[in-house]
Amino acid sequence: xxxxxxxxxxxxxxxxxxxxxxxxxxxFGANRxxxxxxxxxxxxxxxxxxxxxxxxxxxxxxxxxxxxxGYGGNVHWAFQGNLKERELVPVSELGRNPxxxxxxxxxxxxxxxxxxxxxxxxxxxxxxxxDGGTPMGEALQLACQTVARFVSEHANCFPPIxxxxxxxxxxDVSPEELAQIAxxxxxxxxxxxxxxxxxxxxxxxxxxxxxxxASDEGLPDAYARLLFRMSSPLPxxxxxxxQKMFEGQQRIREGARGFAFNADLVSVIQxxxxxxxxxxxxxx
Numbered sequence: 001x002x003x004x005x006x007x008x009x010x011x012x013x014x015x016x017x018x019x020x021x022x023x024x025x026x027x028f029g030a031n032r033x034x035x036x037x038x039x040x041x042x043x044x045x046x047x048x049x050x051x052x053x054x055x056x057x058x059x060x061x062x063x064x065x066x067x068x069x070g071y072g073g074n075v076h077w078a079f080q081g082n083l084k085e086r087e088l089v090p091v092s093e094l095g096r097n098p099x100x101x102x103x104x105x106x107x108x109x110x111x112x113x114x115x116x117x118x119x120x121x122x123x124x125x126x127x128x129x130x131d132g133g134t135p136m137g138e139a140l141q142l143a144c145q146t147v148a149r150f151v152s153e154h155a156n157c158f159p160p161i162x163x164x165x166x167x168x169x170x171x172d173v174s175p176e177e178l179a180q181i182a183x184x185x186x187x188x189x190x191x192x193x194x195x196x197x198x199x200x201x202x203x204x205x206x207x208x209x210x211x212x213x214a215s216d217e218g219l220p221d222a223y224a225r226l227l228f229r230m231s232s233p234l235p236x237x238x239x240x241x242x243q244k245m246f247e248g249q250q251r252i253r254e255g256a257r258g259f260a261f262n263a264d265l266v267s268v269i270q271x272x273x274x275x276x277x278x279x280x281x282x283x284x
Contacts, residue, residue: 002235004158004192006063006278012158013065013088013150014050014276016043017139019166020072025130026167028202028265035167035202036128038265043068043165046272048123051095060092067146068125071139073132079125087146098123136166137173137181144185151190158278159193163258165200165268169223182230196232198258198275200268209267211260212242212274214253224261231259234274241274 006012024036047066054061065088070078077085081099102122147160162185170178188195201224203209210218212234216225234242234256242252260271 001193002158002237002278004156004190006158008062010157011063011065011090011154012278013067013147013160015067015069015088015143015146015160015162017136017143017162017164017166018043018068018070018078019134019136019164019168020070020078020129021132021134021168021171022072022130023134023168024072024128034128034130036130039165039202039268040124040126040128042265042268042272044122044124044126046276047094047125050276051091054091055095060095062090062092064091065089065150066091066094069139069143069146070126070129071135072129075135075138075142078129080127081125083125088150094125098125099127100124133171134166134168135172136164136170137178140164140178140181140185144181144188147185147195148188151188151195154190156191159190159195160188161196161198161275161278163198163200163272163275165202166227167202175223175226179226179230186232193235194232196235196258197230198271199227199231200260200263200271201227202268203262203264209260209263211246211250211263211267211271212252212256213259213261214255214257219261227261228257228259231257233257235278237278238274241277245270245274 025034028035028038050064054063067088068078070076077087079086082097083089103119104122143162150160185197186194216228219225246252258275260267
């Protein structure tokens with residue numbers, strides 16, 4: 001299980017669920033920008049990395065289908081520009097159709113012990129947004145329908161990966177209903193295994209984040225424990241990557257789940273790096 005090749009003949013999909021509720025306007029990270037702005041930057045950067053992983057010379061190989069679903073004032077497909085209202089998009093179309101390309105300043109080592117600023121291109125596919133409640137239940141239901149359609153068309157695929165990033169509790173369903181919806185997402189299955197549902201709770205608090213726990217021990221409240229139970233165990237390749245990444249920092253135990261609590265910006269980036277890297281990529 002979780003060993004299917006990922007290729008143009010047998011693609012997989014990544015579906016990101018992004019909390020865009022009003023509380024995402026709160027500040028986040030050392031630069032004190034909003035959670036919505038910080039998260040949009042992180043996910044846009046990750047989308048660029050996914051395109052790069054599939055690029056061979058001038059060609060972008062369609063090994064991935066990618067979607068971003070926002071939920072706040074409403075639930076909506078979040079790509080903009082030429083991809084507006086599109087659901088799962090082949091990675092080649094994603095690469096060719098950013099909303100815009102910004103030029104940003106980046107600090108780099110100059111090789112002589114100092115720092116210099118250089119310009120870099122930054123593709124943007126969707127904008128930050130912070131409005132309304134947190135209709136997470138509706139977003140997960142739509143995610144379930146979307147990955148089920150994908151699996152029906154790609155029965156032998158590496159199971160789709162759904163990553164839900166939120167800073168608060170669902171406002172449209174009860175905790176019990178949310179757990180049932182999450183179970184229905186995880187129940188979608190290809191020949192290679194069940195859909196992977198990962199959850200990231202982001203926070204502006206200074207408390208130490210908890211990444212990839214194997215139990216809900218130490219989680220401070222019922223909602224954190226609910227998100228833990230909603231999350232899939234890491235498949236073997238991702239478990240090994242997590243162990244390697246956090247070697248010497250924290251112990252990743254057997255049974256670790258794709259869950260992060262109280263995550264800061266660095267933790268979100270580390271989590272997404274592991275959560276979007278099945279080890280079975282192929283060059284075909």
